[in-house]
Structure formats: structure tokens, C-alpha cells
Amino acid sequence: MSCHLSELVLNCHNPEMLSRFWCEVLGYVELGRDGNDIEIGPESGFGGPAPTIVFALVVEKKTAPLRLHLDLNPVDRGQDAELDRLLALGARPADVGQTGEESWHVLADPEGNEFCLLRRRLSRQ
Structure with a gap:
């Protein structure tokens, strides 16, 4: 048995700005919103071969390079x-x-x- 990588979640201060930026970069579209969080992905939607990206609103500032x-x-x-x-x-x-x-x-x-x-x-x- 194995898993499928379906979503990446990126904590951020401005989900609106980052979702627009990454939609342009990747040719993705907005798939949905949950409160302040925004999910983007391929037009085919969630569950396909490419993972979606969720931009999750957080208040903490990034202080180190991403792992x-x-x-x-x-x-x-x-x-x-x-x-x-x-x-x-x-x-x-x-x-x-x-x-x-x-x-x-x-x-x-x-x-x-x-x-x-x-x-x-x-x-x-």
C-alpha cells in the first residue's frame, strides 16, 4: 500500500497575494477557499497527478529558510x-x-x- 501526494500546505501572511503569484507561475487556478485559506491547483482539480497548494493564513513571520x-x-x-x-x-x-x-x-x-x-x-x- 502507498500514499499519493495530494496537497502542499504553505503557511503565509497573505494567501490572496501568494495564490495569485503561484497561479501565474504554475498555470493553476483557484479551486476553493476555507475561511482565509486558499487552495489552488490544476484546472482538473484535486486528486490528479499534480498536488494542489493550500495557502494557510498564519500570524508568525518566517524566520528561517524553508526545510x-x-x-x-x-x-x-x-x-x-x-x-x-x-x-x-x-x-x-x-x-x-x-x-x-x-x-x-x-x-x-x-x-x-x-x-x-x-x-x-x-x-x-
Whole structure:
């Protein structure tokens, strides 16, 4: 028996802002709301091959790097063009101790949550 990864929950101060940012980044849509929390995911909805993301309102400020981060791959453009797009959406470069020789870019979303933009282009599924 095994499990299926169905949701990722990200504690945040501004679920509205982060859900809009990540919908643009991932091509997701808003799937639902529960109080102040917002769930986004693929148009096919909850339970498919891609997990949904729940942005859960919390009052505590982020004080350390996340122990889990997202790795993203471009699907319809190269890494440089995707980097430009993500920066235009509000991402910013983040320093987590990289050497400068990496093939990926470390970025942070508008609330400072780190994620990586990898080089390999994947096909959209």
C-alpha cells in the first residue's frame, strides 16, 4: 500500500497575494477557499497527478529558510526566458549559499519562500 501526494500546505501572511503569484507561475487556478485559506491547483482539480497548494493564513513571520522548497522546470521556454517571467511576476533572487556555478536559479516568492528554477525543459502534461 502507498500514499499519493495530494496537497502542499504553505503557511503565509497573505494567501490572496501568494495564490495569485503561484497561479501565474504554475498555470493553476483557484479551486476553493476555507475561511482565509486558499487552495489552488490544476484546472482538473484535486486528486490528479499534480498536488494542489493550500495557502494557510498564519500570524508568525518566517524566520528561517524553508526545510522544503519547490523545484520548477520551464515547459514552453528556456530557463533564461522563464527566469525573466518569474522576476516580472514578483519573484526575486535568493541567496541560500550557492556558489554561482549551479545550473539552477534560487528565487523567493513575494513572501520570501525559496524555490529553484531548474534548467531542463519539461513537456506540459
